Amino acid sequence: MDPRxxxxxxxxxxxxxxxxxxxxxxxLPPSPDALASQAPFCVDTLAFEQWLQWIxxxxxxxxxxxxxxxxxxxxxxxMAEVAYRERLxxxxxxLNVLGExxxxxxxxx
Numbered sequence: 001m002d003p004r005x006x007x008x009x010x011x012x013x014x015x016x017x018x019x020x021x022x023x024x025x026x027x028l029p030p031s032p033d034a035l036a037s038q039a040p041f042c043v044d045t046l047a048f049e050q051w052l053q054w055i056x057x058x059x060x061x062x063x064x065x066x067x068x069x070x071x072x073x074x075x076x077x078x079m080a081e082v083a084y085r086e087r088l089x090x091x092x093x094x095l096n097v098l099g100e101x102x103x104x105x106x107x108x109x
Contacts (some may be wrong), residue, residue: 002068004104011101012057018094024049041079045049048083074105 019025029035034045037053042051056076063070077099084091 002070004070004107005064005067007104008060008101009069011097012060012064014097015052015057015094015101018091018097019049019053020082022049022091025053025087026050029054041083048080070108071105072108074102077102 016025027078030046030050034042034050037043037045039045042055046054062068077095078099080091080095081088084095088095
């Protein structure tokens, strides 16, 4: 097991917590068509927080829980900064958590 998995699992929980604190967590999933977008981060069909909740978190949880190969790099925080450029102060906690996720992914042992 990759030694980063425990820390990454914690960061994934923190992402969920931040989304909930911000009121960005949804109980209803987007439509199957919206989730099937081929665009990076589903920018054409989902808000960034929807992508985090319905694509990023489930995929990363599967990777961590099944001890699959971790990505070689991550740039989630920069994408979040673009998505939330008008609300950077409001989403500061989320940006920090995503930045720590990026750092952990980039610190391959």
